[in-house]
Amino acid sequence: MRTAYSVETVRAAERELMARLPEGALMARAAAGLAAVCAELLARGRGRVYGARVVLLVGPGDNGGDALYAGARLARRGAGVTAVPMDPERMHPGGLAALRAAGGRVAASVPGRADLVVDGLLGIGGRGGLRPAAAALVERIPAGAAVVAVDLPSGVDADTGEVAGPAVTADVTVTFGAYKPGLLTDPGASRVGAVRLVDIGLDLDGAAVALEAPQHADVAALLPVPTASSDKYRRGVVGVVAGSEQYPGAAVLAVAGALRGGAGAVRYVGPAADAVLARFPEVLVGRGRVQAWVVGPGLGSGREAEVGRALADTDVPVLVDADGLRGLDAGVVRGRRAATLLTPHAGEAAALLGVARETVEAGRLAAVRELAGRYGAAVLLKGSTTLVAPGGGGAVRVNPTGTPWLATAGSGDVLSGLAGALLAAGLGGVDAGSAAAYLHGLAGRFAAGGAPVVAQEVAAALPRAWRSVRD
Numbered sequence: 519m520r521t522a523y524s525v526e527t528v529r530a531a532e533r534e535l536m537a538r539l540p541e542g543a544l545m546a547r548a549a550a551g552l553a554a555v556c557a558e559l560l561a562r563g564r565g566r567v568y569g570a571r572v573v574l575l576v577g578p579g580d581n582g583g584d585a586l587y588a589g590a591r592l593a594r595r596g597a598g599v600t601a602v603p604m605d606p607e608r609m610h611p612g613g614l615a616a617l618r619a620a621g622g623r624v625a626a627s628v629p630g631r632a633d634l635v636v637d638g639l640l641g642i643g644g645r646g647g648l649r650p651a652a653a654a655l656v657e658r659i660p661a662g663a664a665v666v667a668v669d670l671p672s673g674v675d676a677d678t679g680e681v682a683g684p685a686v687t688a689d690v691t692v693t694f695g696a697y698k699p700g701l702l703t704d705p706g707a708s709r710v711g712a713v714r715l716v717d718i719g720l721d722l723d724g725a726a727v728a729l730e731a732p733q734h735a736d737v738a739a740l741l742p743v744p745t746a747s748s749d750k751y752r753r754g755v756v757g758v759v760a761g762s763e764q765y766p767g768a769a770v771l772a773v774a775g776a777l778r779g780g781a782g783a784v785r786y787v788g789p790a791a792d793a794v795l796a797r798f799p800e801v802l803v804g805r806g807r808v809q810a811w812v813v814g815p816g817l818g819s820g821r822e823a824e825v826g827r828a829l830a831d832t833d834v835p836v837l838v839d840a841d842g843l844r845g846l847d848a849g850v851v852r853g854r855r856a857a858t859l860l861t862p863h864a865g866e867a868a869a870l871l872g873v874a875r876e877t878v879e880a881g882r883l884a885a886v887r888e889l890a891g892r893y894g895a896a897v898l899l900k901g902s903t904t905l906v907a908p909g910g911g912g913a914v915r916v917n918p919t920g921t922p923w924l925a926t927a928g929s930g931d932v933l934s935g936l937a938g939a940l941l942a943a944g945l946g947g948v949d950a951g952s953a954a955a956y957l958h959g960l961a962g963r964f965a966a967g968g969a970p971v972v973a974q975e976v977a978a979a980l981p982r983a984w985r986s987v988r989d
């Protein structure tokens with residue numbers, strides 16, 4: 519897992535470490551790591567550090583201090599380094615002295631040309647959007663300069679990934695000690711570029727994880743593998759309640775996802791049986807014993823009773839998606855014994871929370887936590903960085919494999935079938951949701967290969983995604 523910790527947790531670990539180290543030691547480690555990444559970028563971009571034009575955007579706190587000390591290191595290697603302060607009266611004094619001693623200079627405005635801009639305006643001490651003085655500097659970042667963000671892009675909230683107003687968009691973010699949730703969650707995540715983690719010696723063992731991003735090995739460990747004693751019931755039968763006269767395709771796609779999710783069998787319940795069977799003759803039709811239900815894709819309106827029937831089966835895991843989420847009763851969900859996984863997109867989440875869609879998009883992490891808390895169930899919030907929150911609080915999972923190509927009709931239906939198959943195999947709500955999102959994202963990338971993709975191709979690419987995760 520790639521783990522991210524809250525600002526509060528990082529600060530506590532920093533305090534503990536600082537108490538044992540000479541003053542300035544942590545900042546020196548941070549600056550050394552930052553300067554090394556900057557030097558690497560300059561060497562890659564223009565062959566050498568010597569003679570490079572480097573601009574430091576310097577805020578009033580320690581984030582600016584990191585930038586100044588790193589700038590001093592680059593100046594000692596022959597770069598021309600100019601620091602531009604947000605507030606000339608408030609610059610880290612030690613950092614400023616180091617930069618000056620190394621031959622760097624301070625200017626009131628951002629130079630028109632630069633090879634590299636170091637964003638040291640705000641780090642984990644930043645609150646709210648960039649104020650006008652900082653925003654004015656960001657606007658002047660010269661076109662063509664590589665942008666390296668110190669700890670996080672200024673204007674991105676470290677804990678939530680929220681971006682209130684203007685913010686830096688970095689090519690590389692050099693973060694210290696630990697990932698912060700805002701680096702992995704949109705809208706912040708799309709501002710960070712490549713993330714480089716610099717070890718400054720923080721001890722976070724046993725600290726509460728705020729957000730975690732599974733990697734191949736984590737997902738591989740979750741995926742069910744049939745054994746010699748498996749039969750179709752042991753592998754899990756998924757019941758899919760989906761599709762309508764108007765949306766038969768949703769049924770086909772949800773079934774496709776379920777079949778490729780390792781289910782022993784898929785049972786289809788609904789009015790699109792002909793369409794489903796024409797495509798997948800292996801599907802069972804009609805009610806019967808299942809190990810998990812998927813309800814909702816393409817149901818249309820007026821089908822609440824079918825959703826209620828699945829949820830009433832309180833010992834069987836249920837995934838509720840799309841139309842099934844309409845007016846979903848929190849009391850019913852909370853009363854269930856087996857896992858429940860809700861898989862809304864931002865619009866559906868907004869409707870459940872009674873807020874505007876934009877509110878969910880701007881505060882995705884808060885929204886998914888709030889929904890999971892209200893329903894006491896795992897919630898998977900779809901989007902560019904899909905999030906999965908546990909019903910009982912604790913670490914939220916963020917999916918690192920997503921691709922914008924997956925924003926295509928029917929893609930969510932495939933995901934719900936896939937996650938339902940994993941529920942049927944015995945995974946809990948968060949594990950099923952996050953493993954499904956991971957495979958689905960990979961399949962989307964494989965199927966797209968940089969070109970538009972349709973949902974059935976995503977389903978068809980799922981076996982390749984499984985294989986790549988297991989390799």
Ligand SMILES: NC(=O)C1=CN([C@@H]2O[C@H](COP(=O)(O)OP(=O)(O)OC[C@H]3O[C@@H](n4cnc5c(N)ncnc54)[C@H](O)[C@@H]3O)[C@@H](O)[C@H]2O)[C@@H](O)CC1
Pocket residue numbers: 532533536544545546548577578579580581582584639640641642643644645646647648649652668669670694718
């Ligand atoms: N604490 C530590 O041990 C270490 C901290 N490090 C660096 O220190 C940073 C945190 O430093 P600070 O706590 O000084 O905080 P920051 O440097 O992130 O910023 C705090 C300052 O910015 C101002 N500010 C806050 N929000 C603003 C806004 N929206 N617009 C304009 N000004 C705003 C505040 O008034 C405050 O003066 C980290 O992100 C990291 O870069 C590193 O040197 C590693 C070690």
Ligand SMILES: [K+]
Pocket residue numbers: 581637638639640641667668669670671672
């Ligand atoms: K920054």
